[in-house]
Amino acid sequence: MKIAVFASGNGTNFEVIAEAIQKKRIEAELKLLICDQPKAYVLKRAESKAIPATILQSKQYPTKKAFETVLLEHLDRNEIDLIVLAGYMRIIGQTLLEKYADRIINIHPSLLPAFPGISGIKDAFAAGVSETGVTVHLVDQGVDTGPILSQQKVMVESDETLESLEEKIHKIEHSMYPSVIQAYIEKLQKEQVNS
Numbered sequence: 001m002k003i004a005v006f007a008s009g010n011g012t013n014f015e016v017i018a019e020a021i022q023k024k025r026i027e028a029e030l031k032l033l034i035c036d037q038p039k040a041y042v043l044k045r046a047e048s049k050a051i052p053a054t055i056l057q058s059k060q061y062p063t064k065k066a067f068e069t070v071l072l073e074h075l076d077r078n079e080i081d082l083i084v085l086a087g088y089m090r091i092i093g094q095t096l097l098e099k100y101a102d103r104i105i106n107i108h109p110s111l112l113p114a115f116p117g118i119s120g121i122k123d124a125f126a127a128g129v130s131e132t133g134v135t136v137h138l139v140d141q142g143v144d145t146g147p148i149l150s151q152q153k154v155m156v157e158s159d160e161t162l163e164s165l166e167e168k169i170h171k172i173e174h175s176m177y178p179s180v181i182q183a184y185i186e187k188l189q190k191e192q193v194n195s
């Protein structure tokens, strides 16, 4: 199974995935990082792990379709089977969705459908909820919608700060994402054998 990770920012989830693949906790090959932010720290993480990275910025293309067509060429060239979004802050369009139906996974820092969007932790904290969490789901045309693969709850304590909540959520993401990715790969492989 050949994987591409898409990321826009810090890249802690990317790093955890790369390490899980090295340790064979995820049985896959990490072929490629796709990043839409030339200054993102995730690019440094990829460099230090010698994982090929491609920077693709949608603003350099006239349409989303043109952008995703070029993206697809990179995925085709690397024979990518599965796309893993790890802090990729861009909505996936029809061109990619059609080619990778049920083969794009995302992690989101809230208990979806609550608090979708780019600031799930902050929004949950500001709303004063007593629990929030992490969701891993398949990607469809919506924003953080799509069938849920796994969810884990996090309690928001009375003395919680935004920083302490962020720390708790990221810790859960890092333990949860590799195992959900591996379970999904096993499901895909079983389906392939039975087809």
Ligand code: GAR
Pocket: 007, 009, 010, 011, 012, 013, 014, 086, 087, 088, 089, 107, 108, 109, 116, 117, 118, 119, 120, 144, 170, 173
């Ligand atoms: C993670 O918390 C991830 O859940 C979130 O971005 C962060 C990326 O952190 N994704 C979303 O909010 C998607 N809507 P990282 O760059 O350190 O992996």
